[in-house]
Amino acid sequence: MGLPVKELEVKKVFKEVNGTSKQKKKRKKKWLWFLLFGSIPLLPMIATLFLLLVIIFIPTLTQNKIDLSEYGATTIPAEYIPIYQEAGEKYGVEWILIAAIHKVETNFSQNLAVSSAGAIGHTQFMKCTWLGWRYPNCSSAPESVYTNVSIINKYGGYGVDGNGNGKADPWELEDSIYATAKYLSANMTGNTLEEKMRNAIYAYNHADWYVERVLTYYEMFKAGGGTVVAEIKGDKAWPVPYTKNLTSYFGIRNDPTSGKKGVQHNGIDISSGGIYGTPIVAFADGIVTYSQFNTGGYGYLVIIDHGNNVKTYYAHMKQQGIPIGSQVKAGQVIGYVGSTGNSTGPHLHFEVRVNGQAVDPMPYVSPFLN
Ligand SMILES: [Zn+2]
Incomplete structure (x- = not known):
């Protein structure tokens, strides 16, 4: 119903x-x-x-990245940028330089192992630098001591309590970044900005290759920094298994053959005693697009195209290298060290070119130079 x-x-x-x-x-x-x-x-x-x-x-929205190159914007972890900027502002250091140090020291905190020299934390401070070298037996000080702000201040250390939690701890990101800025700032001696930066970086780690490496990343991170970095994919190999000794870097130098001052050197030179005739290997997989005597000064030269508009050059070979058209794998022998062309002695001149432009090879090869 x-x-x-x-x-x-x-x-x-x-x-x-x-x-x-x-x-x-x-x-x-x-x-x-x-x-x-x-x-x-x-x-x-x-x-x-x-x-x-x-x-x-x-x-x-993109304010933080405005000073950055495309490479910088895609390489520097965005969450760290405000920390670099605040620390940089506080100590009067360009924040991109701090980012470059962080990159070289621990690859943006991806590698936090204690170094063989005993450096600790996100930006690899020596415990004594952090705590103060005047502290007795600073290198064996316990955590309760080397994170104590008043002890650090008393003994002239560079440790900073960046995040304001009452501890200056190199294993805390903000603290280590602030301390890096403080340390760089304290060592910015010299007249020109470049001189100041070089001295500050050298103070961080007393090695010329280290200074070059940090400066290269600094330039690459900066908008209009000059270099364009393109990725080379796949396996890599150091081009001269015999030695990792670098005798010349990319950039302006006095030409060793002509004696001319201030000539651009388009690559890095690798050499050490006994290198003559030892193998040169492909830096990465690719196709050989040039293999002959080059009258422009390279002598016997091999060029490998790695795709992505990146090519590597291997110059001054002892004799003609692997034939043009060869498909090579990273680490494969492509020729032997010689001194043909404009060369003062046996060495490998190694170049990286992006869209035909020579760029600093250091960022590419630096993983092999630890
Ligand atoms: Zn060279």
Whole structure:
């Protein structure tokens, strides 16, 4: 008996819904007409407003990356940038330099193992530098001592409580970044900015290769830093298994053959006693696109194309290297060290070219130089 009643109710409700939706449809149509024709004169205004919004908001969203090259923006972990910036501001150090140190020291904290020299934390401080060299037996001080801010201050250490938790701990990211900024700032001696930076980096780790490596990353991270880095994919191999000794770096130098001052050197030179005739191997997989005597000064030269517009050059070979067209694997022998072309002695001149432009090979080879 209850069924017919329900049917009636349902029909009634249906009728009501139908009625109101018809009215709505009429209103919707009006709105559609208005939107279609009424808004045409407004289109330029809407477009301008939209553009203004884009102009105002995009820079604020990407403000942190504005000083960065594309390589920098994709390499530096975004979450660290505000920390570098605050630390840099506090101690008057360019934040990109701090990022470059962090990159070279622990690959942005991906490698936090204690170094063979005993350096600790995110930016690899010697315990004594952190705590203060005047502290008796600083290198064996326990954690409770070397993280104690008042002891650090008393003994002239560089440890900083960057995150304000009452401890200056090299294993805490903010603390180590602030300490790095403080240490760099204290060692910025010299007249020109470059001199100051070089001295500060050298103070961090007394090695020329280290200074070059940090500066290279610094330049690559910076917008308009000059170098364009493109990735070489796959396995890599150090090009001269016999030695890792570098005798010349990329950049301006006095030419060793002509004696001319301030000549651009487009690669790195690898050499040490007894190198003559030892194998040269491919830095990475690729195809040999050039293999002959080059009259421009390279002597016997092999060029390997690695794709992605990156090529590597191997110059001054003893004799003609692996034939053009060969497909090579990283580590495969492609020739032998000689001294052909403009060369003062047996060495390998190694170049990396991106879109035909010579770039600093150090970022590419530095993983082999630890
Ligand atoms: Zn060279």
